[in-house]
Amino acid sequence: MAPLQGSRAPMEFGGPLGAAALMLLLPATMFHLLLVARSGSARLLGPPPYLPGLEALWSPWALLLCLTWLGLQAALYLLPARKVAEGQELKDKSRLRYPINGFQALVLTALLLGLGMSAGLPLGALSEMLLPLAFAATLIAFIFSLLLYLKSLVVPAFALAPGGNSGNPIYDFFLGRELNPRICSFDFKYFCELRPGLIGWVLINLALMMQEVELRGSPSLAMWLVNGFQLLYVGDALWHEEAVLTTMDIIHDGFGFMLAFGDLAWVPFTYSLQAQFLLYHPQPLGLPMASVICLINAVGYYIFRGANSQKNTFRKNPSDPRVADLETISTATGRQLLVSGWWGMVRHPNYLGDLIMALAWSLPCGVSHLLPYFYLLYFTALLVHREARDEQQCLQKYGLAWHEYCRRVPYRIMPYIY
């Protein structure tokens, strides 16, 4: 068994008790949302319309479909990539290599789907199977996390994540012990973060749109907007796939239940909530309002992409002409921090852009219900918490220089507010 790390990171998420509560609460919330979205009243805060029995949740076909989907995405991951990128330096000074072919996987999935649909594949029927599919995905996430936990017990100490090896099995199962679990060159965390869940999300959105066509003859403008905005977000993530290698999830967090469930179940089945809502609660949307919503999404995307690209370009090559003129602070690690451009506006401009987009994804659903705004509420909480975790890590990495950055750029996410 791998020894525990010398210096243990402080526990997050409320320790073992918080982790245990989240492991129950997250799947329960996901099923609540799935049930409520199709109910007449669609009340986010009310009780679910009914409690489904096992026969409504369990379907071997749904399990088979989920496993086939994972198999297809794994096969696409293994196809030759246009580029192989190196990750950040690890504790043993090595760097892992990652295939950059996520966008190719999206395009090939779309082509296969197009072929399937022209051969009569009833994609809309997927929208009737969301409950058993979500159940199967949750089951897979639990079993997968257990296997990951067992695997982590036999890896050397340097392969463990800084946060997920507290010695408490519940906490470590939740957060993930091993930083980069792999079999040969197949990296499970990197694969799950970007492929099955994100592509699954847009697939579910499309299925809901097809079902709307079946029911009402044509897709509504609101459904078009939600599908379009979220496809742009997923396409962007896969186009800029290499940038995920510098996120907290890849660099810092282990691969445990939180990310396995988040990637495989939470993202596809809760992030598609607006499209689910629209299928059962059609909303009128005029062109002027639709134009305003498109503008909000465009502003959000502009900030999100501008900020993420600026940081990624700077981290790759600080002398790149696109960032060379920006003002910086030097740190004791030899790395620099940007204090002008997007990163001089607030300390997390990318979160601000992401939140503005989240608002634009909910607005097509009107203002009669709180339910489609769940993503915005959850995402605000997630990013506020994530920002605090990142600040803590940056303070540890950069010490005084980070204090100086906070003095120069006092707002975290929203200028003059937070």
Ligand SMILES: NC(=O)C1=CN([C@@H]2O[C@H](COP(=O)(O)OP(=O)(O)OC[C@H]3O[C@@H](n4cnc5c(N)ncnc54)[C@H](OP(=O)(O)O)[C@@H]3O)[C@@H](O)[C@H]2O)C=CC1
């Ligand atoms: N849709 C979703 O569910 C989610 C989306 N996201 C999105 O993912 C993206 C990535 O987010 P995340 O990984 O949390 O964090 P960031 O991309 O914001 O990365 C934070 C890191 O950036 C570096 N950094 C911070 N400040 C500066 C600066 N001034 N100059 C240069 N480098 C700096 C630090 O790392 P270092 O110095 O070591 O480089 C810091 O740890 C965001 O756009 C976020 O909105 C995130 C979570 C969920």
Ligand SMILES: CC(C)CCC[C@@H](C)[C@H]1CC=C2C3=C(CC[C@@]21C)[C@@]1(C)CC[C@H](O)C(C)(C)[C@@H]1CC3
């Ligand atoms: C369910 C729990 C409360 C928490 C689970 C969190 C995960 C769902 C998210 C953690 C970080 C994520 C990122 C993206 C999706 C959601 C998760 C996995 C991301 C891939 C979305 C697309 C973006 O462009 C991105 C920057 C690549 C994102 C990276 C972080």
